Amino acid sequence: MPPTHQQFTSDNCSGICPEALAALLEANAGHDRSYGDDRWTAEACELFRALFDADCQVYFVLTGTAGNALALASAASSYHSIICHRVAHVEVDECGAPEFFSHGAKILLADGEDGKLTPKGIREIATRRADIHYPKPRAVSVTQSTEAGTVYSPADLLALRTACRDHGLALHMDGARFANAVASLGCAPRAITADCGVDVLVFGGSKNGLSIGEAVVFFNPAMADEFDYRCKQAGQLLSKMRFVASQWVGVLRDGAWLRHARHANDCAAELDRQLRAIPQATVLFPRQANGVFVRLPPPTIAEMNRRGWRFSDTFGPGTIRLMCSWDTTPETIAAFITDLKAALEA
Numbered sequence: 001m002p003p004t005h006q007q008f009t010s011d012n013c014s015g016i017c018p019e020a021l022a023a024l025l026e027a028n029a030g031h032d033r034s035y036g037d038d039r040w041t042a043e044a045c046e047l048f049r050a051l052f053d054a055d056c057q058v059y060f061v062l063t064g065t066a067g068n069a070l071a072l073a074s075a076a077s078s079y080h081s082i083i084c085h086r087v088a089h090v091e092v093d094e095c096g097a098p099e100f101f102s103h104g105a106k107i108l109l110a111d112g113e114d115g116k117l118t119p120k121g122i123r124e125i126a127t128r129r130a131d132i133h134y135p136k137p138r139a140v141s142v143t144q145s146t147e148a149g150t151v152y153s154p155a156d157l158l159a160l161r162t163a164c165r166d167h168g169l170a171l172h173m174d175g176a177r178f179a180n181a182v183a184s185l186g187c188a189p190r191a192i193t194a195d196c197g198v199d200v201l202v203f204g205g206s207k208n209g210l211s212i213g214e215a216v217v218f219f220n221p222a223m224a225d226e227f228d229y230r231c232k233q234a235g236q237l238l239s240k241m242r243f244v245a246s247q248w249v250g251v252l253r254d255g256a257w258l259r260h261a262r263h264a265n266d267c268a269a270e271l272d273r274q275l276r277a278i279p280q281a282t283v284l285f286p287r288q289a290n291g292v293f294v295r296l297p298p299p300t301i302a303e304m305n306r307r308g309w310r311f312s313d314t315f316g317p318g319t320i321r322l323m324c325s326w327d328t329t330p331e332t333i334a335a336f337i338t339d340l341k342a343a344l345e346a
């Protein structure tokens with residue numbers, strides 16, 4: 001057996017949370033209808049509408065990549081462009097799926113501090129050209145919380161919305177870690193979606209304690225038109241949909257989704273606090289959600305690897321990403337810090 005101790009490599013290294021697992025087992029009792037016509041799917045959709053206090057339309061897909069790509073394809077046609085941050089998952093981690101499913105929409109990249117897009121960045125790209133030879137800007141994609149572990153405030157998003165409105169751009173939110181953003185801001189979920197003109201949100205489940213499954217939540221009903229066909233064609237209409245939907249019911253019905261996100265954020269805050277006290281460690285971004293990014297001497301990272309720790313280096317070699325999950329324990333944090341201090345001496 002390989003070692004199974006907790007890691008900070010990604011928040012999707014964790015298992016299934018008890019609430020999702022219990023609902024999954026409930027859904028497993030007896031037969032139900034297939035392809036999303038079951039009672040679990042109906043209940044999950046109702047719980048999302050209650051959560052957002054909005055008449056949103058909800059679809060379930062198996063991966064964040066599928067959710068983002070299909071949602072963006074609903075916003076942008078083949079001759080359009082989509083504006084996102086240089087480090088956005090849709091740009092660097094989806095193997096061109098948004099371009100593929102939109103049949104060629106071009107992704108245009110903007111910069112911005114701490115992994116965040118700015119209204120200025122959007123406006124610069126949206127007004128760069130107005131002629132027919134340029135891929136027409138049609139959508140903006142933001143990640144909440146961001147790939148740098150930071151969070152857009154409601155004010156940030158309202159400013160982005162104004163830029164989007166001014167330039168006729170739809171607003172898509174990659175919410176693989178949406179729960180962590182809500183936990184961080186302590187706001188109502190609609191305060192950073194419906195109230196900020198978000199047209200479609202891809203709400204992440206797998207990094208929040210589900211085994212599988214992300215929810216695509218449309219606040220703009222026109223954009224959801226025929227989305228069911230997009231999902232089916234892309235192989236995302238699960239015949240046993242109740243096994244995704246029930247897990248969502250499990251985490252939504254008693255607020256577990258938010259409790260788990262809060263726990264993960266608190267763990268990251270503790271890591272951040274301890275790392276900032278270590279002179280050889282440079283923390284890169286303000287810690288606002290469940291991730292901490294830290295620059296370390298390369299031999300120290302090698303020594304940590306030798307001690308069994310695995311890291312993602314999304315911001316390049318010499319920088320490690322530490323993601324906390326719903327089940328991260330204080331013991332794991334303590335063990336990591338102890339090993340890190342020893343590795344710095346080695």
Ligand SMILES: *Cc1c(COP(=O)(O)O)cnc(C)c1O
Nearest residue numbers: 063064065066089143147174176
């Ligand atoms: C994990 C993640 C996704 C979804 O990834 P899949 O592997 O396709 O499920 C999307 N966006 C961000 C920012 C992520 O971190």
